[in-house]
Amino acid sequence: MTDRGRTASVESPGDGHLRQLEAALQALRQDLPVLERWGGDLARRLLGGARALVAGNGGSAAQAQHLTAELVGRYRSERRPLSAIALHAETSTVTAIVNDYGPDELFARQVRAHGRPGDVLVALSTSGRSPNVLCAARAAVEQEVAVWALCGAPGSPLAELADEAVCVSADTPTVQEVHQVCIHLLCEAVDGAVQDAAAAGRSRVLDRSPADRAVRQDGSPRSIE
Known part of the structure; x- marks a missing residue:
């Protein structure tokens, strides 16, 4: 075999990366x-x-x-803003918690501060074993906050602790890349549901009689021009 032939038969690191990503994305279809x-x-x-x-x-x-x-902000479509907090992003709070309570409490203390029944914690961990993310999930359970996890291979502590998990069996870079796709798919579904809710609200308004529409939200009458 010539040197050229041997070179052509060897898969490059980039080819291997893309092949693994393609396989992981194909597997993600079952979690869509x-x-x-x-x-x-x-x-x-x-x-x-x-x-x-x-x-x-x-x-x-x-x-x-x-x-x-x-x-x-928004994903694709214009819509009302929706309340969401990235728990690592407030630097003074983060440094104070780590200094006073230790790194494991970094997210958990914020979940206890901000979380209310009906809220959702979206927990991301490529290993599914990050101590501070696991502590946050436990705090969310205490607060009656739903826990949805994006993690690596199935069977991790985070996947077991979460209410539901999407697991990606791949190496860390590929897990992160697939998690980014998961985030965009989630946002796509949010936008669609918000649009459906807005359309249903408009339909209810159109279905009301002119007399009904002449009443303000507080019950007082208003003129129809």
């Missing part, structure tokens, strides 16, 4: 109904006044902030 259901549920919760709390370390922290930016 879960992510779409999460999006619909999250939209209903946030439109009803609940909030999303999001926690992760390192690259997962960046993805947590990406998710909250899409919810508070």
